Amino acid sequence: MQSSITVRHAVHYTQSETMTGSALRENFLIEELFSAGGANAVYTHYDRLLLIGVMPDRAAISLGEDMARVVGGEFLLERRELGLINIGGPGIVRTDDAVFEIGFQDALYLGMGTRSISFESADPSAPAKFYINSAPAHAAFPARQIRKAEAIELNLGDGQTSNKRTLYQYIHPDVVESCQLLMGMTRLEPGSVWNTMPAHTHDRRMEAYLYFEVPKDAFVVHLMGRPEATGHLIVRDEQAVISPPWSVHCGAGTSAYAFIWSMAGDNKSFKDMDFVPMGDIR
Numbered sequence: 001m002q003s004s005i006t007v008r009h010a011v012h013y014t015q016s017e018t019m020t021g022s023a024l025r026e027n028f029l030i031e032e033l034f035s036a037g038g039a040n041a042v043y044t045h046y047d048r049l050l051l052i053g054v055m056p057d058r059a060a061i062s063l064g065e066d067m068a069r070v071v072g073g074e075f076l077l078e079r080r081e082l083g084l085i086n087i088g089g090p091g092i093v094r095t096d097d098a099v100f101e102i103g104f105q106d107a108l109y110l111g112m113g114t115r116s117i118s119f120e121s122a123d124p125s126a127p128a129k130f131y132i133n134s135a136p137a138h139a140a141f142p143a144r145q146i147r148k149a150e151a152i153e154l155n156l157g158d159g160q161t162s163n164k165r166t167l168y169q170y171i172h173p174d175v176v177e178s179c180q181l182l183m184g185m186t187r188l189e190p191g192s193v194w195n196t197m198p199a200h201t202h203d204r205r206m207e208a209y210l211y212f213e214v215p216k217d218a219f220v221v222h223l224m225g226r227p228e229a230t231g232h233l234i235v236r237d238e239q240a241v242i243s244p245p246w247s248v249h250c251g252a253g254t255s256a257y258a259f260i261w262s263m264a265g266d267n268k269s270f271k272d273m274d275f276v277p278m279g280d281i282r
């Protein structure tokens with residue numbers, strides 16, 4: 001099984017504003033989360049969010065001792081909670097006392113105290129791709145599967161401004177109880193390419209984006225940085241971006257695409273955003 005665990009340190013914006021493009025990529029872009037039969041994890045010091053891509057083939061994959069070691073616990077969710085969305089074929093998640101069948105674009109929330117977690121693909125020729133986020137927790141909330149139809153659906157943007165999109169809130173206070181994790185998905189309409197416009201920051205929470213369904217040879221130009229000093233990352237299919245609390249997080253693709261956003265930090269108020277006047281973006 002090919003697996004990796006890497007650590008990303010927090011960066012002050014004064015440092016990020018002196019970085020070359022490749023240094024920005026090293027610090028804020030995750031190029032490979034999904035590898036066949038493996039689990040790849042990135043532990044970021046921004047709100048200690050853990051991003052993991054699990055893609056089982058024939059054998060089940062467990063999040064075992066190596067993950068527990070990274071968080072300094074006896075097991076991964078000893079003092080953490082976890083959310084996931086499957087962006088691949090049908091998959092199965094087994095926990096201490098339950099089995100969840102997770103279809104394409106379905107989500108699962110697992111609470112603090114869940115000891116054993118393993119992942120399988122229902123059909124190894126169409127492997128599941130579990131995109132997982134885990135954050136520190138202070139209370140144990142029950143596990144809950146959230147199918148796409150159960151997520152809150154918001155229709156945003158306009159074709160005239162090339163940002164018509166549908167946003168789905170899966171792990172959100174009106175859907176499922178969590179300690180600090182928020183998680184959802186945004187899908188651009190064909191012909192629309194801009195996400196998250198007007199841009200915003202939220203100094204109270206960090207955010208991560210996993211871009212997917214980016215066609216081969218297409219890419220997303222993801223804008224990051226303070227609004228008055230943005231830089232960019234060229235992002236390909238199934239790559240993730242770590243967005244610090246001080247950073248805008250928005251982008252334009254060379255075609256339509258989808259992405260999973262997740263947040264951890266001081267509040268769970270999705271609407272807590274500091275919008276940036278368009279004229280202030282530099």
Ligand SMILES: O=C(O)C(=O)C[C@H](O)C(=O)CO
Pocket residue numbers: 156165167185186195196197202207249261270273
């Ligand atoms: O399309 C959007 O707008 C988003 O997906 C916004 C993100 O969810 C976000 O940045 C929430 O803070």
Ligand SMILES: [Zn+2]
Pocket residue numbers: 200201202207249273
């Ligand atoms: Zn945001």
